[in-house]
Amino acid sequence: MDIAALVERVRESAEKKRWLRIRGGGSKDFYGGPLQGDVVDVASYEGIIAYEPRELVLTVRAGTRLADVETVLAAERQMLPFEPPHFGEAATIGGTVAAGFSGPRRPYSGAARDFVLGARIVNGKGEDLSFGGRVIKNVAGYDVSRLMAGALGTLGILTELSFKVLPRPSVEATIAFSLDEAKAIEQANRWAGLPLPLSGAAWVDGVLRVRLSGAQSAVNAARAKMGGDEVADGESFWRDLREHRLAFFREGQPLWRLSVPQTAAPISTAHPQLIDWGGGQRWVSGALDAADIRSRVESAGGHATLFRGGDKSVGVFHPLQPAVAKIHARLKEAFDPAGILNRGRLYDF
Secondary structure (H helix, E strand, O other), rough: OOOOHHHHHHHHHHHHHOOEEOOOOOOOOOOOOOOOOOEEOOOHHHHHHHHHHHEEEEEEEEOOOOHHHHHHOOOOOOOOOOOOOOOOOEEEEHHHHHHOOOOOOOOHHHOOOOOHEEEEEOOOOOEEEEOOOOOOOOOOOOHHHHHHOOOOOOOOOOEEEEEOOOOOOOEEEEEEEOOOHHHHHHHHHHHOOOOOOOEEEEEEOOOOEEEEEHHHHHHHHHHHHOOEEEOOOOOHHHHHHHHHOOOHOOOOOOOEEEEEOOOOOOOOOOOOOEEEHOOOOEEEEEEHHHHHHHHHHHHHHOEEEEEOOOOOHHOOOOOOOOHHHHHHHHHHHOOOOOOEEEOOOOOOO
């Protein structure tokens, strides 16, 4: 892919009001509203632009496969701290940021947007723009680069991204506890308030699994303090949780993601649930009534997303409050006034 050609194509599409559908590896096609418009394939714009392990900074083209980025980082014993899911071998780093997905480590290390230092995009006007940069302390005013995380390509076509990366922990261990849902949420949050090297806390089928990451001495001390049963192959559990390969996710049912405060009480449903992020992210598998679940989750201070499958006519994402919807619409107008980029993928504009 050539940036100049991309700019020209977007400008022409804006003039003709032709919608464009941005596509990298296609691993996130299931997520969000209906896929509409002529495909803009960015997967060919790939490769590492700059990597400075001692500075913990990586700059990469958006079409680069996520697996390739992780391989480069692993060679220096470093990682993307937000532990993003792939959902397919073709997953790209641009699609990862556009979807805004973060894995089990998110509440303890930070979200995808927290590690985006800079972004280069082509907006809906056909302008080639750069925000942020390759250093950590570089933000003056509005941090536009982080705005791209989770925008699903509705504000611009990501072409290059800069990240802050972190060293991989020297030791990791997983311990398990047999607890009911309420006790698991309470216990996970109690531990989160203590100086423990937590990097994951997930509950499924009556078992709370907790991951510890850090120096050997810190992990050993935490295990002695917390108790529980050691999980022999804990790494496999966290990988399968991240990639939705656990049995819970293979039931062929609509999948809902409930985002709530970590300390929120259990959200009662008649369907199976899995809790991640120490209580902050709750997955429900089954055909739920959209208005009902959203009302109850909103009362708990959160929002509900139809993550995969089901009837998207009910709206994939939680309805916005009028003031917030106005901000979304104004941002869309500023970046994509013709409304051609991933039309309807996020909201109806």
